[in-house]
Amino acid sequence: MSVYKCVLFDLDHTLWDYETNSAATLRELFIYHRLNEKGISSFEDLFTTFVEINTHLWDQYDTGKIHKDVIRFERFHKILLALGIDDYDLSLTLSNDYVSESPKKGALMPNAIAILDHLKANYPLYIITNGFEEIQSTKLTSSGIIHYFESVVTSARAGHKKPAKEIFEFTLAENGFSASEAIMVGDNLLTDIAGARNASIATVYFNPNKIVHQEKVDYEIQDLMELKNII
Numbered sequence: 589m590s591v592y593k594c595v596l597f598d599l600d601h602t603l604w605d606y607e608t609n610s611a612a613t614l615r616e617l618f619i620y621h622r623l624n625e626k627g628i629s630s631f632e633d634l635f636t637t638f639v640e641i642n643t644h645l646w647d648q649y650d651t652g653k654i655h656k657d658v659i660r661f662e663r664f665h666k667i668l669l670a671l672g673i674d675d676y677d678l679s680l681t682l683s684n685d686y687v688s689e690s691p692k693k694g695a696l697m698p699n700a701i702a703i704l705d706h707l708k709a710n711y712p713l714y715i716i717t718n719g720f721e722e723i724q725s726t727k728l729t730s731s732g733i734i735h736y737f738e739s740v741v742t743s744a745r746a747g748h749k750k751p752a753k754e755i756f757e758f759t760l761a762e763n764g765f766s767a768s769e770a771i772m773v774g775d776n777l778l779t780d781i782a783g784a785r786n787a788s789i790a791t792v793y794f795n796p797n798k799i800v801h802q803e804k805v806d807y808e809i810q811d812l813m814e815l816k817n818i819i
């Protein structure tokens with residue numbers, strides 16, 4: 589047994605395969621709304637633009653520069669504008685469809701189930717996420733992993749979002765653990781890694797794409813199965 593007594597997981601891009609699930613949803617929207625007839629030449633164009641703008645908006649949200657409503661109401665408007673289409677009504681339709689359909693997709697990151705099975709046998713597991721309450725619980729249900737977790741802490745429930753140390757402290761306090769007994773696994777250097785470090789919690793940076801960085805991390809992995817060697 590390791591020194592750790594509980595494991596904290598991020599959800600999006602760490603366990604739930606955000607990229608694959610977004611792509612599947614956008615492919616459906618592209619066909620259903622006949623976006624090729626509205627001036628978007630290919631699904632690939634839509635997806636590339638989505639990833640670029642979505643990543644930027646989430647970074648701004650995580651750093652407190654924008655309210656979550658901007659993601660809800662402006663994300664697809666910005667995407668359409670970047671693709672040369674000025675149609676706010678269409679953007680709202682796409683936004684509503686995306687927000688309702690994408691969480692129903694269940695693709696997980698490679699080896700997610702295998703590592704959860706392995707860890708669950710010895711440790712209580714928790715989700716800490718900046719995602720929105722209903723959306724995150726839909727994702728956990730549709731991907732079939734909700735039963736692995738003792739609880740899901742969203743920023744809405746904790747009253748703070750990662751990287752604030754309070755959301756980590758909230759999770760530990762609610763479950764009776766000290767910071768030295770926990771380890772955080774996540775894909776985001778700011779929210780997950782700097783955040784957990786703010787709360788004096790050990791960190792595992794999940795870096796499947798081998799991004800070069802300067803952040804201080806306790807452990808770094810490319811595959812979730814490597815957690816077996818750490819925890």
Ligand SMILES: [Mg+2]
Nearest residue numbers: 598600601775
């Ligand atoms: Mg993440």
